[in-house]
Amino acid sequence: MNAFALAWRNLLRQRRRTILMGAVVALGFAAFALAGGFIAQSFAGLKEGTIQSVGQLQVVDRRAVSGTEEKTLEFGLHDGARARAIVARDPAVEAVIPRIDFVGLGTNGARSVPFLGVGVDPEPEAKATLAGDLIVSGRYLSGDGGDGVVLGTGMASALAVKPGDSITLMATTPDATLNAVDATVVGLVDVRIKELNDRYVAIGERLAGRLLQSDGTVSKLVVFLKPDADENRVAQRLEQSLTAAGYPIAVRHWKDLAVFYGQVKLLYIGIFGFVGAVLIVIVILSAAIVMTMAVTERTREIGTLRALGTRPSGIQRMFLTEGVAIALIGCVAGAVLALIIRSALNASGIILPPPPGATHGMPINVEFYPLAYAAGILAMVLTMLVASYFPARRASRISIVEALTHV
Amino acid sequence: MATSAGTEAGGGGRSSAAGAAAPALVAAREVSRFYRLGAAVVPAVRDVSLEVRRGEFVALQGPSGSGKTTLLNLLGLLDRPDQGEIAVAGQDANSLSEDARSDLRRDRFGFVFQTFNLLAVLSAEENVAYPMALAGVAAEERSRRARELLDAVGLQGKYGVRPDLLSGGQRQRVAIARALANRPELVFADEPTANLDSHTADGILDLMREVSESGGVAFLFATHDPRVVARARRVVLLHDGRVESDVAR
Numbered sequence: 001m002n003a004f005a006l007a008w009r010n011l012l013r014q015r016r017r018t019i020l021m022g023a024v025v026a027l028g029f030a031a032f033a034l035a036g037g038f039i040a041q042s043f044a045g046l047k048e049g050t051i052q053s054v055g056q057l058q059v060v061d062r063r064a065v066s067g068t069e070e071k072t073l074e075f076g077l078h079d080g081a082r083a084r085a086i087v088a089r090d091p092a093v094e095a096v097i098p099r100i101d102f103v104g105l106g107t108n109g110a111r112s113v114p115f116l117g118v119g120v121d122p123e124p125e126a127k128a129t130l131a132g133d134l135i136v137s138g139r140y141l142s143g144d145g146g147d148g149v150v151l152g153t154g155m156a157s158a159l160a161v162k163p164g165d166s167i168t169l170m171a172t173t174p175d176a177t178l179n180a181v182d183a184t185v186v187g188l189v190d191v192r193i194k195e196l197n198d199r200y201v202a203i204g205e206r207l208a209g210r211l212l213q214s215d216g217t218v219s220k221l222v223v224f225l226k227p228d229a230d231e232n233r234v235a236q237r238l239e240q241s242l243t244a245a246g247y248p249i250a251v252r253h254w255k256d257l258a259v260f261y262g263q264v265k266l267l268y269i270g271i272f273g274f275v276g277a278v279l280i281v282i283v284i285l286s287a288a289i290v291m292t293m294a295v296t297e298r299t300r301e302i303g304t305l306r307a308l309g310t311r312p313s314g315i316q317r318m319f320l321t322e323g324v325a326i327a328l329i330g331c332v333a334g335a336v337l338a339l340i341i342r343s344a345l346n347a348s349g350i351i352l353p354p355p356p357g358a359t360h361g362m363p364i365n366v367e368f369y370p371l372a373y374a375a376g377i378l379a380m381v382l383t384m385l386v387a388s389y390f391p392a393r394r395a396s397r398i399s400i401v402e403a404l405t406h407v
Numbered sequence: 408m409a410t411s412a413g414t415e416a417g418g419g420g421r422s423s424a425a426g427a428a429a430p431a432l433v434a435a436r437e438v439s440r441f442y443r444l445g446a447a448v449v450p451a452v453r454d455v456s457l458e459v460r461r462g463e464f465v466a467l468q469g470p471s472g473s474g475k476t477t478l479l480n481l482l483g484l485l486d487r488p489d490q491g492e493i494a495v496a497g498q499d500a501n502s503l504s505e506d507a508r509s510d511l512r513r514d515r516f517g518f519v520f521q522t523f524n525l526l527a528v529l530s531a532e533e534n535v536a537y538p539m540a541l542a543g544v545a546a547e548e549r550s551r552r553a554r555e556l557l558d559a560v561g562l563q564g565k566y567g568v569r570p571d572l573l574s575g576g577q578r579q580r581v582a583i584a585r586a587l588a589n590r591p592e593l594v595f596a597d598e599p600t601a602n603l604d605s606h607t608a609d610g611i612l613d614l615m616r617e618v619s620e621s622g623g624v625a626f627l628f629a630t631h632d633p634r635v636v637a638r639a640r641r642v643v644l645l646h647d648g649r650v651e652s653d654v655a656r
Contacts, residue, residue, distance in 0.1 A: 009528035304524040307485055308585070309513020309541050311506045400485045404520070 007321040011329075014294060018326060021290045025330025025384065026337055028283045029376045033338040034345075035272050036372025041365055043265060050258040052129050055097075055222035057235055058257060059087060059242065062250045064220070072102055073174050073217050077247060080218030086241055087221055092229035095128040097121055098218040100208045104171030106151075106159060106201060113158045115201040117171065119208025119218075120145070128224050131189070131202070138163030138187030145204015149183035152200030156188045163187055169201065173213040181211045280383050287387030291323060295395040302395050303403025312396035319395055323388030327380045334380075335373060342366045430497030431458035432515070432593045432625055433482045438491030439648075440477050451477040453648040454491070459593060462623045464616060466636050469645035475629035476597055478645065482627065483516055483595040484508045513541050517586025517594035517624075521601045523578040525570040531557060531581045532566040538588040556584035560614060576607035583614060593625040594618075600632045612638050 011018040064075040077083050080098050087096040100119030105112045122141035126132035131150075132140040141148050149167065151159070161167055163185050170180040183203060191200055209215040225234055235251040242249045255262065295302070302315055310318075351361040440452040452474040459465055459482070467475040480486040481493055484500055493500045495511055503511070512518075517538075525534050535553035544552070554566055560580040570578055579599060586594045596615070600608035616638050619626050628635050636642055644652040 006528070013528050300524065301526060304520070304526070306509065307483070307512065307518045307524075308538050309509050309589075311509045313506070314541070401480050404485070404524070 003317060003321045004325060006318065007325045010294075010298075010318075010322055011325055014297075017290055017294070018329070021287060021326050022330040022333060024283055024286045025327055025380050026334035028279050028383070029331045029334025029380050030338040030341060031279055032276065032376035032379055033335065033369075033372050034341060034366055035276070036375060037338075037342065037367045037369040038364075039268055039272055040369040040372060041367040042268060044367075045362075046261055046264060049130070050261045051224070051254050054254050054257045055128075056225045056229075056231055056254050057223040057238065058252045058254075059083065059221040059223065059238060059247075059249050060219070060252060062248050065250045065252065071174055071176060072172050072212055073100070073214050073219060076100075076174075076214065076217040076219055077221065077249065078217050080216055080221065082245070083242060083247055083249075084218075084221055086245055087223055087238055090234060090237055090241070092226050092234045092237075093223055094226045094229075095124055095224040097124045097128055097222050097224075098205055099220050099222055100205060100212065100214075100217070101219040102171050102208065102212055104169055104201075104211075106155065107168050107170065108159045108161055108165070109168070111159060112170075113155060114199065115155060115169075116196070116199045117169070117201040117203065117208070119203055119205045119212075121205050128222075134189045134191055135187045136190045138185070140187055140189075141202065141204055143204075144206045147181070147183050147207055148186035148204065149207075150187045150189050150200075150202040151185055152197035153188050153190050154194065154198030155200055156185065158198065161185050169203070169211055171211050174217075175213075177213075179211055179213060181207060183207065276379075280379065283380070283383050284387040287323065287326070287384055288391060291319060291388045291391035292394075294322070295319065295391045298395075299398060299403045299406035302398055303400050303406065306398075306400045307404065316392040316396040319392035320385060320388050323384040323392070324381055327384035328377075331377045331380050334376065338373070339368070342368065429461070430494070431460050432496065434458040434494045434497075435478070435482055435488075436492045436494065438478075438481055438488040438493060440474075440481060440486065441489050450648050452481065452488075455645075455648070455650055456491075457482070457643065457650065457653070459625050459627050461592060461625055462619060463625045463627075463641055464619050464639055465626065465641045465643060466628045466630055466639035467643050467645060468630060468636055469651075471631075473645040474648040475645055477648075479595050479597055479627065479629040483518065484512050513538060514589060515592050517588070517591040519579070519582050519586050519594060519596040519599045521598035523570070523575070523582045523602070525578055525581055525585070527570055530567045530569055531562060531573065531577075531584075534570070534581055535584045535588050538585060542589050553584070553588065556587055557581070560584045561610075574607075575603050576611065579603060579607075579611050580614070583611070583618070587618060587622075587624070590622075591624060593627060595627050595629075597629045598631065599628065600630070600635060605634070608632065608634055 061075040061077055067075060069075050084096050084098055087093055098121055102117045104115055104117055106115045122143065122145045126140050136153060141150055149169065156162065159167060165185045166182055167185060168180050168182050170178060173179050189200065191197055225231065231253060235253065239249065239251050305315060345364055345366050348364065350364045352364055353361050435455050435457045437454050437456055438452060439450060439454055441448050441450050455478060467478060469475050481488050484493065487501060495515065500508060500511065526537065529537065532550065532553045535556050536549040539549040539552065557566060560583050562577060562580055565573065565577065570581065573581065600611060603611060612634055615626055618624055628639065630636065641655045643650055
């Protein structure tokens with residue numbers, strides 16, 4: 001009879017207690033698996049959204065890494081088209097799109113509203129990012145963008161314009177003169193962050209060049225990689241090839257750019273880590289009480305086993321095995337429970353409240369995330385080992401004579 | 408056979424007769440064991456010297472509180488003395504680790520308890536096989552020998568039965584089979600007949616005597632039961648923790 005078979009029979013003997021403890025473990029495991037799936041899904045979504053917004057890599061002028069521009073496009077990449085072509089030649093690059101960042105004033109003639117503008121190459125931009133999907137009215141820019149402009153909903157509201165209306169965009173050029181172009185609103189976009197919605201302006205690269213009088217200069221190149229591409233190696237290659245071509249550039253990674261991603265991730269880890277720790281403490285305390293009761297009830301049996309020649313370590317192992325067996329039983333039950341709860345939650349259509357600064361809530365979606373289940377099993381087995389350790393150690397140290405006379 | 412101070416006729420004579428070259432299976436040398444009862448320290452066993460040799464059938468007799476069980480526990484390495492030495496096959500057992508003492512019990516001793524102390528979750532066969540599993544005997548051999556032992560104690564066909572479905576006598580037979588599982592040299596039996604009716608008790612004692620005579624296994628009983636004493640070939644009388652007499656018959 002192996003240790004697990006003996007543990008299994010002892011657990012069956014104390015059926016009610018085993019069910020109770022198994023239920024605690026099952027709930028703990030289910031919470032772990034569900035939270036893990038939810039977090040993983042959130043992180044994956046956040047990462048995907050972040051990459052769709054800022055790309056996996058960004059090529060910028062070295063000065064832009066630590067400096068702040070005092071003039072428009074002060075740290076821009078001249079002859080952005082050539083740099084873009086060099087980047088596009090890398091076999092791991094899926095798409096490379098230029099961005100021209102600028103600020104200015106938008107006016108409908110009666111009212112002026114400051115904006116944060118971005119000049120884009122419309123079609124690659126729409127293809128590589130969510131830009132086109134976020135349109136709530138009208139359409140996204142097409143072709144080279146012409147004189148079209150896409151406004152954030154808040155910006156359009158402040159200017160009281162709709163698709164088809166005309167506005168004037170004013171900005172300072174690199175040589176610090178004020179310039180203006182007329183543009184036609186082609187669409188309204190909800191970028192899901194309220195503050196940005198109130199200031200968002202997107203125009204074609206060519207119109208931006210006219211407004212800023214800086215043909216060919218871009219603020220950055222946003223690079224999207226093919227699946228499974230090694231981000232670091234590509235960054236290294238791009239840096240080498242562009243430097244060799246005379247561009248004093250730096251390549252930045254999406255994680256460095258998405259401060260929000262890092263903060264949200266830390267917040268999630270903090271919250272769920274705390275809840276997880278509380279959960280584990282509850283399981284440990286419950287299990288320790290149950291195992292202590294089991295040891296007390298089976299004191300005479302422990303004495304017998306010791307008398308027959310079982311070493312103290314054998315007694316300890318027996319109770320630890322029972323703890324592990326409960327953990328495994330609980331994990332199986334917990335996995336079934338987690339899958340049922342997951343299906344129910346996903347079918348419920350519950351909309352989660354929007355995160356701080358966002359304008360839309362998201363429907364709850366808990367992914368089946370195998371790693372969370374594997375981690376749940378590991379966590380519960382370790383938890384039960386910790387919970388069983390002290391009762392098991394006590395059992396192994398009981399005086400044989402006292403154990404044999406225990407009533 | 409060495410005896411404690413105060414040993415009377417019979418013990419001394421037997422001691423010299425048994426003074427063979429082979430060391431005793433187990434020997435107590437001026438062993439004392441004290442228990443604390445509140446502030447008081449109560450001696451359970453005092454300066455006892457005693458040896459048990461191969462094939463002996465010894466009864467430790469005495470009134471309640473005379474130290475029979477305590478002495479049995481000390482000789483069976485279930486407890487450690489406060490003073491004196493316990494030697495197993497000539498080797499000092501006091502200085503051994505718990506693991507080493509466990510191994511000695513497993514390999515050299517068998518135990519039969521008043522309340523049988525069978526493992527409730529195991530069948531009769533599994534109970535008998537358990538000490539063999541501890542000794543690393545292969546599963547097939549364990550099963551074969553366990554059944555052989557159960558047959559020998561008259562429990563043919565009861566291999567798969569759990570202890571709660573066996574009578575008191577049957578349980579004690581399983582316990583005897585278990586005690587013999589690893590071919591011990593010495594079986595300690597603490598009031599083995601106390602929970603049995605007289606007919607069953609007679610059967611159990613006859614079985615033990617037969618095992619002792621046929622297999623050369625020594626038995627050391629702690630008992631009140633006159634039936635045990637009647638069958639013993641040596642009776643050690645304890646009183647107030649001391650050996651009062653040690654008589655071979």
